[in-house]
Amino acid sequence: MVHAPSYEIYDGERSSYPEVPDRIETIATVLRKYRQHTFVSPKQFDQKYIEAVHHKNYLRYLRKRSDVLKTDSNFFPSYFMTDTYAPMTSGTFSAAKEAADIVLTGASFLVQGEKLVYSLCRPPGHHADASSMGGYCYINNAAVAAQFLSQKGRAAILDIDYHHGNGTQHMFYDRSDILYVSLHADPSRKYPYISGFRDEIGIGEGKGYNKNYSLPLHTSGNIYRSTLKKGLKYIQKFIPDFLIVSAGFDTYMHDPIGGFKLEVSFYQKIGQDIASLSLPTLLIQEGGYCVKDLGKIAEQFVLGLEEKA
Ligand code: SP5
Ligand code: ZN
Secondary structure (H helix, E strand, C coil): CCCCCCCEEECCEEECCCCCCHHHHHHHHHHCCCCCCCCCCCCCCCCHHHHCCCCHHHHHHHHHHHHHCCCCCCECCCCCECCCCCCECCCHHHHHHHHHHHHHHHHHHHHCCCCEEEECCCCCCCCCECCEEECCECCCHHHHHHHHHHCCCCEEEEECCCCCCHHHHHHCCCCCCEEEEEEEECCCCCCCCCCCCCCCCCCHHHCCCEEEEEECCCCCHHHHHHHHHHHHHHHHHHCCCEEEEEECCCCECCCCCCCCCECCCHHHHHHHHHHCCCCCEEEEECCCCCHHHHHHHHHHHHHHHHHHC
């Protein structure tokens, strides 16, 4: 709630900011209706777990700059940022730190033997790189979780946000111990433009441990699902101990900034397909901006995951 920028800058003009606190509230409200779900508050973790993937100077900047901002200001730094879609506010550092605490809390549950945990957090993370914010992201939550889990076993990341997770890809691009697999809209047409192409397969030791399935802008359920199955096979071959899902719902047909042709009920199928891997799974909230339908989408997704979990 303390991080709620009032605008982004799109081609030099102020434009409404879709990444709002209500996104999370609406999902939580729907999931709370189910008795089998236990809601847990995050524990606080040492910043060293974030420093394992982000530069210390960048984190210090985020914290100090947040501290001096007025509560109603939207600040666009001239450095440590890749685009004009991640303004800073006075609450940015504490919100981003808490999002990281939420995923670390979730990751610890997996280590303790939980099979399915949903880290319902914002701001999202997958566009944040080691020393840069961008695309509504400040701290890369999925990367923090993957790095944490990689100390306990093999971690794979499946990124199903509409946008390519450029930050996550880059952080692990030369590593073979963390697999990154992403389905997203063609980056030659859509954000983040600079990465997410199919020929980006990793480098050095990391070669073969990065897999991009870029898809046409108006991809339908059939094509999406057959591509997802390929991605899941790729993950299976890696034989992971943990699966992290960068779960963005901006693939939804009525999403205001993304939008494949996916219907609400389709998210149950995505959930089932992921659950068929039978891996300890950590869901991490990324994008998804059709606030009106986010609750229903998350509900279908979780129902699908629970069928086989
Ligand atoms: C986590 C995530 O989903 N980040 C997505 C960031 C993409 N933002 C770029 C979209 C710009 C849309 N604004 C257009 C407004 C036109 N008036
Ligand atoms: Zn997105």
